Every structure is written in C-alpha cells, then in structure tokens.
Amino acid sequence: xRASQLNGLERxxxxxxxxxxxxxxxxALVENIQREDLDAIEIALTYQRLIDExxxxxxxxxxxxxxxxxxxxxxxxxxxxxxxxxTGIRDGMISMGHxxxxxxxxxxDKQLEIYEQIIRKSLSVRQTEQLIKSHKNPSKPxxxxxxxxxxxxxxxxxxxxxxxxxxxxxSNNGKGKVILNFNSDADFQRIKDLLK
Numbered sequence: 001x002r003a004s005q006l007n008g009l010e011r012x013x014x015x016x017x018x019x020x021x022x023x024x025x026x027x028a029l030v031e032n033i034q035r036e037d038l039d040a041i042e043i044a045l046t047y048q049r050l051i052d053e054x055x056x057x058x059x060x061x062x063x064x065x066x067x068x069x070x071x072x073x074x075x076x077x078x079x080x081x082x083x084x085x086x087t088g089i090r091d092g093m094i095s096m097g098h099x100x101x102x103x104x105x106x107x108x109d110k111q112l113e114i115y116e117q118i119i120r121k122s123l124s125v126r127q128t129e130q131l132i133k134s135h136k137n138p139s140k141p142x143x144x145x146x147x148x149x150x151x152x153x154x155x156x157x158x159x160x161x162x163x164x165x166x167x168x169x170x171s172n173n174g175k176g177k178v179i180l181n182f183n184s185d186a187d188f189q190r191i192k193d194l195l196k
Contacts, residue, residue, distance in 0.1 A: 033047070040078055042090070044075040047072055078100070081102060081103060082108050082111055082112060085115050095125065097125035098118055101129045101132055102114060147170055162191055164181050164187065
C-alpha cells in the first residue's frame with residue numbers, strides 16, 4: 001500500500017481478507033519466510049512456530065510455503081543441533097550443508113569438536129561428511145598376514161642373489177606380490193640383466 005502511494009497510484013488490485021489472530025499469525029509467518037535475507041536457522045525457527053502456534057503438520061506447512069516436505073524437514077532438523085552450532089550457521093561460519101552433516105553426530109561433545117575442526121580447517125561439506133564417517137567407523141588396522149617360512153627363505157635367497165632388497169607380501173588367501181628395490185637406473189638395468 002505504501003509503495004503504491006509513493007508511486008502515485010490511486011487504485012491498486014487487492015484482496016481483502018478477514019482473518020482471526022491465528023490466521024494473521026500464519027500469514028505473517030508465511031510472508032516473513034519468503035524474505036531472501038533469512039538464514040537457515042531463522043527459516044527453521046519460523047517453520048517450528050508455524051507447527052507449534054498455528055498447529056500445522058509438516059505436509060500442510062510445505063503446501064503453505066511452497067516447499068517440498070523434505071526441504072521443510074531438513075530445516076527443522078537443524079534445530080536439533082547444539083546452540084553453538086546453530087549460532088555458527090546463523091553467523092555464516094558454516095553452511096546449512098555442514099549443519100545437516102553434523103546432525104548425524106549424536107554425541108554433543110563430538111559434534112562441537114567436529115564443528116571446531118570445520119572452522120579451523122575450512123572444511124567443505126564433503127570433507128565434513130568424510131570426517132564424520134571416519135569418526136563413526138574408525139578403520140580397524142588390518143591384520144598383517146604372517147609370511148610362511150618357505151616364502152621367508154625365498155625372500156632371503158633372492159635378496160642375496162640379486163644383491164638388492166626383495167620383499168614378498170602375501171595375504172592369508174595366498175595372493176601376493178614380489179617387490180624388487182633398486183637405487184638407480186643403472187641398478188635397475190643390473191637387476192633386469194640378472195633376471196634374464
């Protein structure tokens with residue numbers, strides 16, 4: 001209305017809608033959520049207010065605000081993050097993508113530890129996801145296969161005969177490789193000639 005007055009318009013197309021307090025709140029919140037300058041946490045809080053105060057389901061809300069239900073759910077899940085992490089999203093220190101990755105970390109102390117690493121190391125969302133995955137599934141050191149005596153004997157014989165370090169690596173299923181070390185191109189040629 002004020003913009004129309006400033007432009008000198010005497011008539012504007014408009015809908016007159018009567019609304020009670022609840023409908024007014026819903027209209028205000030839905031209009032507010034359309035602003036472009038909102039951060040992900042502000043959007044999530046507005047969605048939560050619509051659910052709590054206007055008594056909308058996520059499905060109804062997604063229709064009102066014109067977003068997929070999964071988008072609404074992703075925003076709402078951000079509210080499960082530690083308040084420090086939420087502040088980081090609001091302040092632009094990390095993105096919504098970082099926040100979504102951190103949601104899967106149940107331990108708050110671990111969540112904050114990873115959050116600090118994201119900031120300190122300027123991790124991308126992909127790097128953050130990999131870091132979280134490594135925390136959840138720490139790689140177990142592989143059991144080193146014991147080299148049978150006959151292989152150890154061959155390894156020593158070949159080392160002596162070729163006058164270079166020979167390594168035999170063998171897995172428990174019998175697969176393996178022989179590694180011949182050389183110190184220079186000339187040494188490589190010498191070993192090659194010995195193997196002919």
